Amino acid sequence: MKIGLLGLPTEETFKKAKEKGLEFVEFSINVESNVDQFLNDVHEIADWSKKYEVGVQSIGRWGSDRLDSKGNIIEEELKISYQLVDAASVLNCENFVAGCNYIKEISYYENCTAAIEYFSKLIDYGKEKGVKISTYNCDWNNFIDNEMAWTIIHGYLQELGIKYDPSHSRYGGRDYLKEMRDWGERFYHVHIKGSVIIEGARFDDPPAGLDQTDWKSFMAVLYAKGYDGGLSIEPHSHNWEGELGEKGVDYTVDFMKRLLV
Template sequence: MKIGIIGFPDETTFQKASEKGIDFLEFCINVNSDFEGFIENIHVIKEWSKEYGVSIGSIGRWGSDRIDANGTLIEEEFKKSYLLIDAASELKCENFVCGCNYIEELSYYENCQAAIQYFSKLIEYGKSKNVKISTYNCDWNNFVNNHMAWTVIHGYLKDLGIKYDPSHARYGGRDYLKEMRDWGERFYHIHIKGSLIIDGERLDDPPAGLDQTDWGSFMAILYAKQYTGGLSIEPHSHIWEGDLGEQGIDYTLAMLNRFVFKV
């Protein structure tokens, strides 16, 4: 397993990652991101990766609509997915992460059919580019984030992976260790983010290791499932920012380095 971090696609991010001994960077080109700027800057990102010795471990896109009200693929968004897979391939990145929105006017079955159609095309295209496709397990405009959806969609699409983050299961009232036990073989990528729940309510996403997640058991299950992918730190708190945020990243790095054995 390698340790990475989510960051902005700029030189400062590469510099900091190199200084901290981080193996890879992850870029999330979400619905509110500068998509065109990222695509146009791929050649520069490639040079930074080479200069600082930090690879690209994952590229993803959260929050966008992939399916319209009729259950039809949205062509513009579909083309963006292809372009991001192209970018991943150019950057020697093996993972593309995405989700699929839910259309309330359609049945669950019809939504699953539409999602399968979307992911099938991405998987086929990704294979030609040596890029694997995963669904993210958060609910930001995405319904493919739980056992039922995975049973139907991943059960049918044997090459579709899961990007897993235990905080989403915790906030959704699900058992993250059980999800890992049942679906860990399909994990292609991992997000490392703390979660803190008090009196049934979300308080903060502190640095991993300063939260309520059982990270020892979490890592033990990954080893049991022979997971060899990336562990991507996700700074997500509005409290842990600036100098405090940097110290939080260092704390999580130290924790992960205790768990990641060099074999």
């Protein structure tokens, strides 16, 4: 396994990763992001990757609608997904991560069928570009974040992976170690983010190692499942920003490196 950092698609992110002894960076080109700007910068980003000898491990897109109110694929969003897969290919990035919104006007079965159609297209396109496709286990405009959805959608699409983050499972009231035991073979990418729950409610996302996650057991299950992908540190707390945030990232880097064997 290798450790990296989720950040903005800037030279500073590559420089920071290099200074911290990390092997890769990750980018999220989410619903509020300037997709065109990112696509225009892809070759410059490739130059930064070479300059700092830091790879790009994953590109994701969170929050966007993939389906319209009738459950049909939104072609413009599919086009954006294709473009981001193209960008991943240029950057020698092996993972593209996406979700799928839930349409209340149609049944759960129909939602799953529509999601399967969407991800089938992405998987086929990704094969042409050498890029694997995963769903994210966050509930931001996405219903494919739990075992019921995985059983149907990933059960049918054997080449569809999972980008896993234990904090989402914890905040959703699920057993992250059980999910890892049952689905760890399908993990293509992993986020490292702390989580603290007080009186049943989300309190903060502090640096991993300063939270309630059993990271030793987490890593033990990943090793048992043969996972050899990226561990991407995701700074996510508004309490850990600026100088304190940098110290938090450094703490997590040191903490996670001690768990590698």
